[in-house]
Amino acid sequence: xxxxxxxxxxxxxxRVAMVENGVLQEVHIERTARRxxxxxxxxxxxxxVMPGMDAAxxxxxxxxxxxxxxxxxxNLSPATRAEHQSDTLEEPDAIADLLHEGQQxxxxxxxxxxxxxxxxxxxxxxxxxxxxxxxxxxxxxRLSARLEDEDERERLTAVMQELLQESGNRFGCILxxxxxxxxxxxxxxxxxxxxxxxxxxVEKINxxxxxxxxxxxxxxxxxxxxxxxxxxxxxxTIDSRETVLNVRAFAEKLVPEFASHIKRYKGERxxxxxxxxxxxxxxxxxxxxxxxxxxxxxxxxTESMTTVDVNTGAFVGHRNLEETIFKTNLEAAQxxxxxxRLRNLxxxxxxxxxDMEEEEHRHQVLRALEKSLDxxxxxxxxxxVSALGLVEMTRKRTHESLEHIMCEPCTSCDARGxxxxxxxxxxxxxxxxxRVARQYEAHELLVLTSQAVVxxxxxxxxxxxxxxEEYTNKTIKLQVEVLYTQEQFDVVLL
Numbered sequence: 001x002x003x004x005x006x007x008x009x010x011x012x013x014x015r016v017a018m019v020e021n022g023v024l025q026e027v028h029i030e031r032t033a034r035r036x037x038x039x040x041x042x043x044x045x046x047x048x049v050m051p052g053m054d055a056a057x058x059x060x061x062x063x064x065x066x067x068x069x070x071x072x073x074x075n076l077s078p079a080t081r082a083e084h085q086s087d088t089l090e091e092p093d094a095i096a097d098l099l100h101e102g103q104q105x106x107x108x109x110x111x112x113x114x115x116x117x118x119x120x121x122x123x124x125x126x127x128x129x130x131x132x133x134x135x136x137x138x139x140x141x142r143l144s145a146r147l148e149d150e151d152e153r154e155r156l157t158a159v160m161q162e163l164l165q166e167s168g169n170r171f172g173c174i175l176x177x178x179x180x181x182x183x184x185x186x187x188x189x190x191x192x193x194x195x196x197x198x199x200x201x202v203e204k205i206n207x208x209x210x211x212x213x214x215x216x217x218x219x220x221x222x223x224x225x226x227x228x229x230x231x232x233x234x235x236x237t238i239d240s241r242e243t244v245l246n247v248r249a250f251a252e253k254l255v256p257e258f259a260s261h262i263k264r265y266k267g268e269r270x271x272x273x274x275x276x277x278x279x280x281x282x283x284x285x286x287x288x289x290x291x292x293x294x295x296x297x298x299x300x301x302t303e304s305m306t307t308v309d310v311n312t313g314a315f316v317g318h319r320n321l322e323e324t325i326f327k328t329n330l331e332a333a334q335x336x337x338x339x340x341r342l343r344n345l346x347x348x349x350x351x352x353x354x355d356m357e358e359e360e361h362r363h364q365v366l367r368a369l370e371k372s373l374d375x376x377x378x379x380x381x382x383x384x385v386s387a388l389g390l391v392e393m394t395r396k397r398t399h400e401s402l403e404h405i406m407c408e409p410c411t412s413c414d415a416r417g418x419x420x421x422x423x424x425x426x427x428x429x430x431x432x433x434x435r436v437a438r439q440y441e442a443h444e445l446l447v448l449t450s451q452a453v454v455x456x457x458x459x460x461x462x463x464x465x466x467x468x469e470e471y472t473n474k475t476i477k478l479q480v481e482v483l484y485t486q487e488q489f490d491v492v493l494l
Contacts, residue, residue, distance in 0.1 A: 004236075007221050007247075012032050014243075027284070041215035043104060046059075051096050056068050060211060066107070074137060124137065128176070131186065218250075225255060228255070233258065248262045285402065287299055298311070308336055333372060336372075345397075353390075381394045430464065453486065
């Protein structure tokens with residue numbers, strides 16, 4: 001499988017597209033005005049402790065207070081200390097025993113502010129690099145679950161324990177998936193980089209007395225290179241000269257094996273036109289996703305969960321109904337896995353596959369979904385098919401979805417996803433006219449409303465309008481207001 005990364009850079013926005021075999025799999029967008037905070041380290045102040053929620057709100061300088069649960073609070077020495085010993089006492093469970101209002105605390109953002117929810121925080125600080133994640137408040141050596149070879153796990157553990165001992169055993173670390181087959185020298189270089197970085201963070205912590213950001217994660221283009229965990233990347237193509245220089249400098253320092261893959265795009269066509277990426281992004285914002293067989297998926301994203309409905313659509317199959325349903329569900333399983341990555345959907349996800357009679361078919365569809373999600377860098381957890389025929393799963397969410405980044409709630413329907421029909425508005429309008437006619441003395445009434453409602457009033461509802469004029473003994477005039485939504489209207493006395 002060949003993989004390619006395309007990076008489009010403009011002054012206000014950076015977009016990264018990950019393409020596998022010519023097909024777009026992931027899109028990441030970072031805007032200067034709304035740059036993500038995940039990975040950022042802040043010196044914050046506890047603004048409110050909520051014992052009933054076993055959590056607290058922390059002011060980190062954002063317009064909305066961030067949120068930290070008791071389970072994310074490590075019982076640390078004061079945040080401004082440069083070092084931390086791992087032999088802390090057992091942590092109490094209650095948030096009131098861990099934090100108090102006005103307390104200064106060093107925190108890290110683990111989830112961006114999403115919708116009405118504030119950023120999620122932890123005091124368990126981590127600082128990532130290419131192969132390692134530094135754990136300043138631990139002496140443990142941990143390994144990524146995706147490092148499956150037992151011999152390699154033992155080698156990496158032994159090497160890191162030796163390197164940490166060389167550095168004075170002050171810290172712990174997590175070996176990332178990319179550390180597989182890394183040499184001792186490469187790991188030592190990564191560790192020294194992280195130690196220097198942490199020293200600079202501690203220095204900044206000691207310099208600030210109030211709420212402030214003390215460390216921000218790398219820009220999206222550089223962060224993408226750092227987080228690559230595959231050797232199948234053939235090209236990293238960037239359309240900005242300055243970004244190419246920055247990314248290449250980072251690669252030569254920390255990931256030299258990818259330095260030769262970084263190229264500048266000089267073509268006349270926009271870089272995202274190469275694989276029809278703009279069209280793919282546009283389709284990823286739509287509810288309906290068409291399948292090659294003629295079936296389709298329907299995605300509905302809410303604040304609490306995302307639901308996916310699978311339909312056969314125009315696909316009628318060739319043998320029997322069960323075979324048609326099975327083939328549609330198999331194709332849907334692969335398409336859903338891709339769409340979850342592409343749309344960056346997270347949290348609780350409910351998939352309503354078409355009901356299958358045969359147990360083996362249900363098993364195969366579930367396995368197909370699991371296999372398709374293997375390449376997803378976000379952690380997923382899939383449950384068995386429920387009694388109602390639903391597949392429940394979770395996908396780790398740290399950043400806003402593609403829809404939340406690129407779209408905003410509809411002003412016409414107030415994010416309900418539907419508007420009242422023109423006929424419903426007509427009948428509401430009739431009731432309002434009756435109310436106004438009883439309350440006020442006027443010979444004429446002027447109705448201001450949308451074009452669709454006016455069209456209905458002068459056509460299908462013209463007899464009802466005439467009866468209303470006769471009943472109220474008032475002349476009713478109609479006027480189209482082009483700026484009104486279909487649900488809006490006003491009745492004016494003349």
